Amino acid sequence: MLQSLREISGTLGLPTHSYCYPPAAGVAAPLFDSAISPSLNGLLTEIFRTQSLVVRSIHATHSLAATGPLAKELTSGHYLSNTPCGAGTPYDRLLQKRASVLLFGVAFHCYTLFHTAEDASGSDFAYENGTFDALRTVDEFGRPRTCLSKRQSRAPRRFEKAGEMLERAGLVRRVFLGRNALLFVSDCSEVHEFLVERLRKVPDFLYQSCARSLE
Numbered sequence: 001m002l003q004s005l006r007e008i009s010g011t012l013g014l015p016t017h018s019y020c021y022p023p024a025a026g027v028a029a030p031l032f033d034s035a036i037s038p039s040l041n042g043l044l045t046e047i048f049r050t051q052s053l054v055v056r057s058i059h060a061t062h063s064l065a066a067t068g069p070l071a072k073e074l075t076s077g078h079y080l081s082n083t084p085c086g087a088g089t090p091y092d093r094l095l096q097k098r099a100s101v102l103l104f105g106v107a108f109h110c111y112t113l114f115h116t117a118e119d120a121s122g123s124d125f126a127y128e129n130g131t132f133d134a135l136r137t138v139d140e141f142g143r144p145r146t147c148l149s150k151r152q153s154r155a156p157r158r159f160e161k162a163g164e165m166l167e168r169a170g171l172v173r174r175v176f177l178g179r180n181a182l183l184f185v186s187d188c189s190e191v192h193e194f195l196v197e198r199l200r201k202v203p204d205f206l207y208q209s210c211a212r213s214l215e
Contacts, residue, residue, distance in 0.1 A: 002048055011068030013094065014045045015112055020060040021133055032060035033138040039065070042105070057090050060135035061149070062112065064090040070097065079137050079147045083127075085112055086119030086150075095189045103183040108163025114206065115152060117192050121199035125207055128153055156208040166191060 016039035
């Protein structure tokens with residue numbers, strides 16, 4: 001499957017999140033090394049990050065691995081951002097490139113770009129107020145670095161319900177394959193604009209605690 005995806009994609013990117021958060025207050029976070037820290041997003045992503053010509057962004061929690069002509073442009077400098085998925089991160093760059101997104105074997109609870117929309121909308125519910133994680137990484141020169149990154153809200157989300165709304169809006173195509181389905185977003189920037197507009201009207205609509213309708 002990975003080889004087929006590489007053949008049909010100009011540039012192919014897969015999430016390789018390692019979630020190297022500090023385990024407790026006052027305890028140092030695990031050191032993230034893009035060369036050896038495993039992906040926790042499934043076997044395919046772990047295999048992909050180790051393949052030839054694949055580069056991986058340096059970020060202790062939400063790294064992205066990519067191959068192709070835009071791979072280095074997408075992944076560079078991730079650790080310099082003070083958010084995992086916001087402005088200046090690989091996820092923001094995917095939006096700028098109007099990338100397509102394919103979800104297979106998972107539902108919209110795995111659509112990382114929801115976080116990018118939360119950030120862009122300025123929602124007060126996107127992050128835990130005043131909380132930054134001290135993340136530890138090995139930079140591109142092999143030097144250990146400590147980087148401050150906003151702590152994403154840990155409140156339960158309802159991303160799958162939001163995904164159903166995106167399908168009804170015609171922004172997502174569902175294709176059944178055996179017992180499962182593929183979810184295809186042809187232009188993630190269109191989904192992003194839709195979500196940002198909605199979040200600016202109802203900043204907490206992605207959260208289970210919100211009593212208002214997603215419609």
